[in-house]
Amino acid sequence: MKLRDLTASESRQRLAGAGLAIQTGPFLYSVRTAISPLASTIYQLYADFPVVLDPTFADFHVSVNRVRRWPWVFSQAVIQVGGHGSFNPFPTERAIPYFEWGLNWCVSQYVQHHLVLHAATLERGGQGILLVGPSGAGKSTLCAALAGAGWRLLSDEFALVTPRTYELTALARPISLKNESIQLLRNRLPNSTFGPASSGEPKGTIAHLRPPQAAVEQVTQTARPAWILLLDRQPEATSCELHTIAQAPTVMKLIGQAFNYCELGKLGFATLTGLVELCACYRFTYSDLDQAVQSLNHLAASDAPSR
Amino acid sequence: MPRPGNILLRALRDTEVLAQLRLADWDVLLREARATRLLGTLVVRADRLGISEQFPEQVAWHLESARVCERRQDQLLRFEVTCINRVLKKLQLPTVLLKAAAYRLADLPAATGRLSGDVDILVPRQKLARVEAELVAAGWLGAEIEPELERYFRRWLHELPPMINRFRGTKLDVHHNILPSIDRLQVDAQTLLDAAVEVDRGDGICVLAPTDMVLHNTAHLFRNGDYTMGLRDLVDLDALLRHFGKSPSFWDQLVDRAAQLKLGVPLSLGCRYASQLLDTPVPEATRQKIGRLEPWLPPVFLLDRLIPLAIRPPSWPRPTRLRGFAHWTLARYPLCLWRKTILPKVERLMLPARPK
Numbered sequence: 037m038k039l040r041d042l043t044a045s046e047s048r049q050r051l052a053g054a055g056l057a058i059q060t061g062p063f064l065y066s067v068r069t070a071i072s073p074l075a076s077t078i079y080q081l082y083a084d085f086p087v088v089l090d091p092t093f094a095d096f097h098v099s100v101n102r103v104r105r106w107p108w109v110f111s112q113a114v115i116q117v118g119g120h121g122s123f124n125p126f127p128t129e130r131a132i133p134y135f136e137w138g139l140n141w142c143v144s145q146y147v148q149h150h151l152v153l154h155a156a157t158l159e160r161g162g163q164g165i166l167l168v169g170p171s172g173a174g175k176s177t178l179c180a181a182l183a184g185a186g187w188r189l190l191s192d193e194f195a196l197v198t199p200r201t202y203e204l205t206a207l208a209r210p211i212s213l214k215n216e217s218i219q220l221l222r223n224r225l226p227n228s229t230f231g232p233a234s235s236g237e238p239k240g241t242i243a244h245l246r247p248p249q250a251a252v253e254q255v256t257q258t259a260r261p262a263w264i265l266l267l268d269r270q271p272e273a274t275s276c277e278l279h280t281i282a283q284a285p286t287v288m289k290l291i292g293q294a295f296n297y298c299e300l301g302k303l304g305f306a307t308l309t310g311l312v313e314l315c316a317c318y319r320f321t322y323s324d325l326d327q328a329v330q331s332l333n334h335l336a337a338s339d340a341p342s343r
Numbered sequence: 344m345p346r347p348g349n350i351l352l353r354a355l356r357d358t359e360v361l362a363q364l365r366l367a368d369w370d371v372l373l374r375e376a377r378a379t380r381l382l383g384t385l386v387v388r389a390d391r392l393g394i395s396e397q398f399p400e401q402v403a404w405h406l407e408s409a410r411v412c413e414r415r416q417d418q419l420l421r422f423e424v425t426c427i428n429r430v431l432k433k434l435q436l437p438t439v440l441l442k443a444a445a446y447r448l449a450d451l452p453a454a455t456g457r458l459s460g461d462v463d464i465l466v467p468r469q470k471l472a473r474v475e476a477e478l479v480a481a482g483w484l485g486a487e488i489e490p491e492l493e494r495y496f497r498r499w500l501h502e503l504p505p506m507i508n509r510f511r512g513t514k515l516d517v518h519h520n521i522l523p524s525i526d527r528l529q530v531d532a533q534t535l536l537d538a539a540v541e542v543d544r545g546d547g548i549c550v551l552a553p554t555d556m557v558l559h560n561t562a563h564l565f566r567n568g569d570y571t572m573g574l575r576d577l578v579d580l581d582a583l584l585r586h587f588g589k590s591p592s593f594w595d596q597l598v599d600r601a602a603q604l605k606l607g608v609p610l611s612l613g614c615r616y617a618s619q620l621l622d623t624p625v626p627e628a629t630r631q632k633i634g635r636l637e638p639w640l641p642p643v644f645l646l647d648r649l650i651p652l653a654i655r656p657p658s659w660p661r662p663t664r665l666r667g668f669a670h671w672t673l674a675r676y677p678l679c680l681w682r683k684t685i686l687p688k689v690e691r692l693m694l695p696a697r698p699k
Binding site: 055062068091092093094095097099116118120146147148149296298299300301 | 374378408411412
């Protein structure tokens with residue numbers, strides 16, 4: 037059963053009551069919220085996702101609800117993750133990005149059976165690409181553009197690498213877009229659905245793009261990693277450049293982007309180096325999304341990764 | 344709807360229970376075991392019994408993740424202790440470990456699966472300033488806390504404000520005693536240090552003597568008024584008593600030491616709730632001897648209701664008011680309002696400000 041099979045009000049009632057369990061890839065989240073703008077955004081963004089009514093077991097339990105905190109004139113909400121205390125409250129109108137942040141937090145905190153990297157991941161022809169880079173380098177923007185151009189979205193936030201097999205696991209959750217990229221992608225993907233934009237600290241305006249239906253339907257298919265792209269933030273870049281780089285510096289970069297490299301110990305090292313050995317590694321800068329997508333389509337079509 | 348903590352307590356009393364849990368029970372148990380930081384303990388115990396294979400497949404990766412964290416904790420803690428030991432060696436002081444680090448380094452069953460990266464050490468009060476200076480020089484900086492709180496730590500508590508290693512982000516608590524200076528009960532920390540035993544490594548790393556380790560655990564649990572991690576402390580106590588209790592002379596030594604240090608009250612409470620909630624075996628004779636140590640006991644009929652409420656995991660999705668009430672009340676029990684909040688304020692008004 038998919039979320040869209042419920043009516044909006046049924047979904048809202050469940051979210052406000054016993055909770056609604058949403059399956060995103062391997063993880064089943066039991067979600068509760070009585071904040072109706074958040075409930076309608078969840079209904080909008082997760083429409084294609086499988087839901088479980090009255091689940092006996094959920095991997096994570098997340099609730100977002102209003103709290104009364106001084107000064108009472110500002111409506112504040114707080115996110116709670118079952119099994120963990122609570123986080124700092126935030127203005128209720130920021131509920132959507134905080135909710136998405138909470139779902140991500142569960143993965144970064146509790147998932148230790150994969151090597152978890154901070155990267156956008158997509159797949160084309162069974163082969164996976166990892167987009168790695170600092171915040172603001174355009175990972176999510178490029179990820180959204182590729183997802184709209186025939187690549188299958190795995191995740192815009194995580195690369196979940198299975199030790200020993202190196203497969204990439206998909207989550208297909210909504211893509212979080214910031215500031216100027218929201219309008220850019222709205223123009224680019226006029227038929228896609230965007231959640232409402234919400235502005236404020238710490239990251240400026242954030243809006244979420246609903247993942248393509250095909251990506252959600254094929255979420256159980258893993259991908260074989262083939263390319264790693266290190267994105268640089270280069271505001272003055274005028275062209276689209278793709279340079280081959282060596283494996284060792286790529287490993288060093290990825291260690292800095294891993295959530296649980298240290299936790300996994302030797303297995304973390306083996307998984308990370310194994311992953312990089314499977315991939316062709318590039319440094320990538322772009323200024324124009326069309327060029328970037330074209331260049332990566334070309335890469336996927338021509339470049340048989342070195343094995 | 345079962346009461347919060349019921350399944351968790353059953354599993355802590357008897358690990359075999361885990362093999363019979365249904366998926367719906369695991370849903371509750373995972374949440375509660377994480378909230379009380381006991382998931383690692385349960386997983387390691389289950390692995391030792393070899394029953395983890397029988398668990399539902401949905402929980403397998405959750406348990407594997409807990410195992411990963413547990414292994415990492417072990418490695419981190421041992422490394423951290425080595426670093427601290429190096430600093431204290433300069434002062435010709437032994438590193439006397441308390442709590443989690445002590446259980447780990449002494450390879451006690453209480454260390455099983457315990458998730459805590461913080462290290463606690465005990466140093467002589469007269470050396471405190473030098474220890475602090477050396478630690479700061481070696482990169483352990485005081486955590487950024489409000490000046491008021493820092494003053495409270497230094498004047499009224501038994502430890503320095505938490506120190507964070509600036510390179511590794513690890514936390515270190517430097518104690519000079521096991522009870523806050525504000526407490527009515529007072530212990531001569533030197534007797535504890537004198538009785539400390541070196542763990543089998545030959546590099547000056549020590550832990551408290553078995554009796555003192557138990558007494559410290561009970562003092563920590565029942566005298567500092569904070570029960571948020573109470574269940575984990577009680578599980579530690581259970582593991583310590585089961586382990587040391589195998590030696591028949593231990594129980595009499597424990598009672599004698601409690602009498603000497605005047606820690607009969609926390610010990611009697613510790614034994615009471617460990618056996619009540621976790622079925623810890625405490626010999627009847629010992630119970631009676633502990634009972635005779637103290638002319639009067641705290642209001643046990645009240646504590647019997649409050650403590651099980653306070654230490655059980657928070658209910659989901661809404662916290663129960665009862666648990667909050669129990670926490671609120673118990674926070675005021677041993678160090679009554681007067682000692683905890685009013686006395687420091689009065690003192691601050693009476694005394695001239697200390698020169699910086």
